Amino acid sequence: MKRILITLTFLSGFWASAQNNTSYWQQQVDYTMEVDMNVDNYQYTGTQELVYTNNSPDTLNRVFYHLFFNAFQPGSEMDVRSRTIADPDSRVGDRISKLSETEQGFLKINSLTQNGTTLTYKEVGTVLEVALENPILPGEKTTFNMEFTGQVPVQIRRSGRNSSEGVALSMTQWYPKIAEYDFEGWHADPYLGREFHGVWGDFDVKISIDKSYIMGATGYLQNPQEIGYGYEEAGTKVNRPGGKKLTWHFIAPMVHDFAWAADPEYIHDKRTAADGTVLHFLYKNNPDIKENWKNLQPKTEALLLYFNEHIGEYPWDQYSVIQGGDGGMEYAMLTLITGERTFGSLVGVTAHELAHAWFQHLLANNESKHEWMDEGFTSYISNLAMNEVMEEGKENPLEGTYRGYTRLATSGIEQPQSTHSDRYAVNAAYGTSAYSKGAIFLSQLGYVIGQENLQKTINRYYEEWKFKHPTPNDFIRIAEKVSGAELDWYLTDWTQTTNTIDYSIKEVAEGENETTTVTFERIGLMPMPVDLKVVYKDGTEELVYIPLRMMRWQKPAQNTTKRIVADDWAWAYPTYTLKLNKPKAEISKIIIDDSQMMADINRENNVFEQE
Numbered sequence: 001m002k003r004i005l006i007t008l009t010f011l012s013g014f015w016a017s018a019q020n021n022t023s024y025w026q027q028q029v030d031y032t033m034e035v036d037m038n039v040d041n042y043q044y045t046g047t048q049e050l051v052y053t054n055n056s057p058d059t060l061n062r063v064f065y066h067l068f069f070n071a072f073q074p075g076s077e078m079d080v081r082s083r084t085i086a087d088p089d090s091r092v093g094d095r096i097s098k099l100s101e102t103e104q105g106f107l108k109i110n111s112l113t114q115n116g117t118t119l120t121y122k123e124v125g126t127v128l129e130v131a132l133e134n135p136i137l138p139g140e141k142t143t144f145n146m147e148f149t150g151q152v153p154v155q156i157r158r159s160g161r162n163s164s165e166g167v168a169l170s171m172t173q174w175y176p177k178i179a180e181y182d183f184e185g186w187h188a189d190p191y192l193g194r195e196f197h198g199v200w201g202d203f204d205v206k207i208s209i210d211k212s213y214i215m216g217a218t219g220y221l222q223n224p225q226e227i228g229y230g231y232e233e234a235g236t237k238v239n240r241p242g243g244k245k246l247t248w249h250f251i252a253p254m255v256h257d258f259a260w261a262a263d264p265e266y267i268h269d270k271r272t273a274a275d276g277t278v279l280h281f282l283y284k285n286n287p288d289i290k291e292n293w294k295n296l297q298p299k300t301e302a303l304l305l306y307f308n309e310h311i312g313e314y315p316w317d318q319y320s321v322i323q324g325g326d327g328g329m330e331y332a333m334l335t336l337i338t339g340e341r342t343f344g345s346l347v348g349v350t351a352h353e354l355a356h357a358w359f360q361h362l363l364a365n366n367e368s369k370h371e372w373m374d375e376g377f378t379s380y381i382s383n384l385a386m387n388e389v390m391e392e393g394k395e396n397p398l399e400g401t402y403r404g405y406t407r408l409a410t411s412g413i414e415q416p417q418s419t420h421s422d423r424y425a426v427n428a429a430y431g432t433s434a435y436s437k438g439a440i441f442l443s444q445l446g447y448v449i450g451q452e453n454l455q456k457t458i459n460r461y462y463e464e465w466k467f468k469h470p471t472p473n474d475f476i477r478i479a480e481k482v483s484g485a486e487l488d489w490y491l492t493d494w495t496q497t498t499n500t501i502d503y504s505i506k507e508v509a510e511g512e513n514e515t516t517t518v519t520f521e522r523i524g525l526m527p528m529p530v531d532l533k534v535v536y537k538d539g540t541e542e543l544v545y546i547p548l549r550m551m552r553w554q555k556p557a558q559n560t561t562k563r564i565v566a567d568d569w570a571w572a573y574p575t576y577t578l579k580l581n582k583p584k585a586e587i588s589k590i591i592i593d594d595s596q597m598m599a600d601i602n603r604e605n606n607v608f609e610q611e
């Protein structure tokens with residue numbers, strides 16, 4: 001039932017927003033793959049038919065494929081980058097440089113044709129460059145057929161064999177994957193270790209593997225009665241064909257990646273969530289982790305329902321939480337996470353990766369260029385979800401996030417968020433910028449336009465951009481349309497510069513006729529509207545809102561406390577004077593941003609207090 005609805009909502013959503021974005025287009029890929037896995041030497045062979053639809057207005061003379069597994073070879077860009085960056089990821093370090101030939105990864109193309117014509121191509125590191133015999137004209141479809149051979153590397157980063165927790169196969173970034181071509185052209189980024197951008201399409205994948213292996217994958221299993229292992233209809237008999245291998249057949253509609261994992265010792269549990277989504281859990285039969293993995297199941301459902309409500313309905317029928325990988329990583333309709341964790345950490349990583357089903361998969365921004373959009377938005381929503389689902393009772397679930405950002409902003413190593421994810425000087429700057437500063441982008445937007453407008457913005461962003469590739473501007477335009485405020489300054493300063501926010505109370509002076517004059521100073525370069533709380537000695541409080549002139553707008557009152565809307569503050573003026581209609585002696589405290597949702601890098605000068 002849900003699956004039928006997906007197609008309809010997808011189409012109606014697409015056309016509705018096509019009216020708002022008349023120039024928007026996206027490429028379409030339809031993959032059919034048959035893969036044969038050898039679990040003795042970790043090599044696999046495959047065929048791939050790729051029907052490529054060029055929806056762009058451009059004629060394409062060449063195409064590119066990602067060959068991610070080639071990164072796991074001594075001397076690869078990923079290896080050298082990891083050995084030359086000042087603070088390498090401890091999972092990688094110099095491990096790639098030490099891989100023997102049988103431990104390395106590779107992905108080799110054995111043949112490639114376009115509509116039956118043989119093509120010439122060149123493997124350049126992790127990218128296959130293909131010259132086309134026949135250019136693909138705008139609106140045209142073409143069919144590529146390929147044969148490939150791969151070797152699964154020893155588990156180092158995201159994918160690989162025999163992880164430290166004993167998972168046999170974490171199969172991510174494992175097949176020749178055509179690069180995205182969008183309004184900015186080709187995105188044939190080499191694989192240096194982080195972030196992706198993929199083409200939307202349908203996947204039909206058959207994987208033959210030793211009969212003893214239990215698998216979890218992107219997509220719906222088409223032959224559960226031949227497979228069993230808990231995929232069969234409850235109480236029915238499984239009819240496995242003869243032979244040493246089983247062929248698992250999956251179909252995944254409208255995704256931009258396909259991942260799987262397999263192990264002979266997986267336990268497979270299923271749980272149908274209240275919204276109809278079937279949750280699959282695959283984890284090692286290890287007595288130390290079993291209880292956590294059982295208790296994780298109702299929490300995963302609660303998280304799913306939280307995201308349904310606060311972002312938009314999860315559109316696929318299935319989601320799998322699978323033990324594998326090297327930490328946690330999001331994929332289409334599934335996540336691979338390490339499983340030997342405390343319960344809180346297990347739920348936390350699941351919350352983060354599940355949130356990526358929206359902010360990465362469904363709302364598929366280019367992660368390489370705008371890593372803060374998926375990592376930051378995911379961090380924001382999963383922090384709020386954890387607070388509720390785990391009953392953490394935090395007043396501000398992002399408190400630590402703000403502290404982390406402030407440390408970065410005052411460290412001297414910060415680079416603008418518009419930096420390509422591979423090009424940060426140090427990993428630490430990337431991490432805090434993408435995750436913490438990205439989360440604050442949303443949280444602080446709630447301060448700028450109000451909580452209700454923020455919630456409406458997120459919901460409308462989902463409605464207009466699901467199954468597409470939104471850009472930062474697409475998001476902020478929705479926030480503008482929802483709220484009515486001008487917000488281009490917010491996007492520009494926060495994401496394209498390292499400008500910081502620092503407002504201060506410079507002076508509180510006795511005014512004429514029993515009034516008080518408060519002088520504020522804008523010390524940081526980034527503009528902001530100012531929320532002020534004034535507490536009087538008689539215990540009464542009032543709020544003062546100083547609008548930012550360039551927003552051409554006023555935030556609605558956020559609660560029932562008496563609020564005064566003062567004159568607006570134009571950014572170029574470094575100081576601003578406010579008159580309070582009470583004598584200075586009656587004031588107990590004045591606070592800039594009592595909510596602490598504005599990322600002011602020096603909060604010490606935000607408060608005036610007197611006995």
Ligand SMILES: [Zn+2]
Pocket residue numbers: 352356374375378
């Ligand atoms: Zn993430």
